[in-house]
Amino acid sequence: MALAVSPLALPLPAMPALPGAETASTAAGIRYKAREDMTLFRFATGTTVAGVFTRNRCPGAPVDWCRAALKGGKARALVVNAGNSNVFTGKAGRETCERTAAETAALLGCKPREVFIASTGVIGERLPTDVLLAALPGLAQGVAADNWAGAARAIMTTDTFPKAASRQARIGDAVVTINGIAKGSGMIAPDMATMLAFIATDAKIPAPVLQKLLSRANATTFNCVTVDSDTSTSDTVLLFATGQAKHPRVAADSPPALLRDFARALHAVLHDLALMVARDGEGAQKLVTIHVTGAVSGKSAHRVGMAIANSPLVKTAIAGEDANWGRIVMAVGKAGEPADRDKLSVAVGGVWMAREGGVVPDYDETPVAAHMKGREVEITVDLGLGRGKATVWTCDLTHAYIDINGSYRS
């Protein structure tokens, strides 16, 4: 099935070369025909790495591999394939990872544990290892600094547009770059990580510091996006620091101010990529931003926001351009978090419709109805209990989601 490009798609930004990171993609023919489906990144010696992964209890073999490899904190390569996720493939799946890492290590002259692996696509089918291995030498020869756009395209599955973001940041007087790519459209409800996203920087940052920066940025970006409440078995976010930039030394005990601008830029890259995933949610016609304020804690606000964002009744109402705030009230109530019906307020498009347990007197639906017809819908819920707040993003639930998922595998 050829999918129409999401009406919420963004153009691919210009991606600058990033010292110490080179990439190549190829049409290995793992599942898709006539498109690139496999990507190799080669990183400079001394590259450090941080990662966050799915909390799904049935993770794919590549997730297991990366979790183990991450303990070393060093990376020289990343191999990604699209079309087959190598999930629930037992011993064969583990062997595929081992052989891929060994072959890549031999080609690039590094250790297998410095090779990271990610796979995305159908669950439960054996990944044809020989096809994968046969493509590696060509990829190793072809890596170049200016192929980020090609990599963003090659990792897509049901995505309708490639997703990439870039930012610059100052560390001391030096300027470093952060490049990131992501894929994701369905099975999106990350729990501490989401789908595939690969970010690289030329900054020189020790792995433990890098991990802290990634985890923090991830919590308010990828972990605040949901398309369908279904947490993938392959969610992987990896951040590589190639160490090619010249800037003041970063250590675990560096003053926080040194990395403040870097943390801001990293958050911006993750934020851009996470919202692109929501914009490309399967069948999405509208991008939905949900602000929750007045909760008893930030965690509670996040849970309430996700309950709204995951409610099929809220999402179908948005698809129907119906400002059905009663369903928002229902979703707040079902979240299981502290909520008091009689202190609750709901706004859509900045217009308060419900306040303190009832509809706002003389509420005029006209501006709200106009807002609902747009591509971006904003919902604000104030619980009136405390100071906890959170923002989450989702998309509407449309017929196209059912079309895509009733026939994805067949």
Added chain:
Amino acid sequence: MALAVSPLALPLPAMPALPGAETASTAAGIRYKAREDMTLFRFATGTTVAGVFTRNRCPGAPVDWCRAALKGGKARALVVNAGNSNVFTGKAGRETCERTAAETAALLGCKPREVFIASTGVIGERLPTDVLLAALPGLAQGVAADNWAGAARAIMTTDTFPKAASRQARIGDAVVTINGIAKGSGMIAPDMATMLAFIATDAKIPAPVLQKLLSRANATTFNCVTVDSDTSTSDTVLLFATGQAKHPRVAADSPPALLRDFARALHAVLHDLALMVARDGEGAQKLVTIHVTGAVSGKSAHRVGMAIANSPLVKTAIAGEDANWGRIVMAVGKAGEPADRDKLSVAVGGVWMAREGGVVPDYDETPVAAHMKGREVEITVDLGLGRGKATVWTCDLTHAYIDINGSYRS
């Protein structure tokens, strides 16, 4: 929008008269045109009552009313309206309940706290109290023993068929009857209770004993059904015992054997009604039964079952008649319950497809594909960890769900 009758609909069973319970329905014109939308039940003096209600934190005014009234343990009347749920209606909603109870009590010669109230329909619109009150005298005059079918029809909203069930049971040498009706189609994901269901028996059972029987039967019936993961603000199950049957005295300290047959019959009535709700799930084309075995506990098995039953990816695959067991694996893993990928087995239609972390060797999809084309789909998941088990029911997710919910309010 006129909805086609669910292909999973069951015919309305013959509903015997139940001594001590009389009912009447009328077209009060609260929201719907040209159909009955309001029902009154009158119960004999001495009727006891038990109830379970939604755990949604934003419950409707009628739920608040019933929770308070239930403390008395006695019931003489039940007033139900469809088309407006009287939820998130503030002080006006509370007053509607108070005036309805007072008027009904005056007509029937009982206390307001012996009048139970339930409303179902749109959230957040003021219920026209005068319309409700004007219909009460006619209803009070019209109550008769043989109108259960009319009541089952009058409480419907997006339901496409009326739901009723009846059983007989022995208490000592006496035979008692249990009649029940229910409504529910969307916003179905009960948490300790679900939607509207009203059950009556002519047995004579003290309220605390009745409550225990109801809570126990509810746990494995209504609480194991989900249509869309959205827990309603109005879920209410009430069980009335009119005490007209002559049987050995039932007390809190009666031997368990005395009520064993009654408990079995009560469970059967709730089971029938709960499955009818799944059969009438908005847009349902298939009834899905999910058995989970080998979990660390019954509670854990239930959570895993509900994670599968609520997964949009599993439900759309079933709508597409695709035996996509990879998505079942994903849903097991996202439940957050103990699960070991490498001990997990999945069967569809009784055929084991995945076992111990991989696809079954020489797995033949032919019989499974045939099973998926039927109206009833059976999924079995064995976690291989312990002895906990549970069965839950849901329906598939189809285009009709989106049609119904994109335009329900407007």
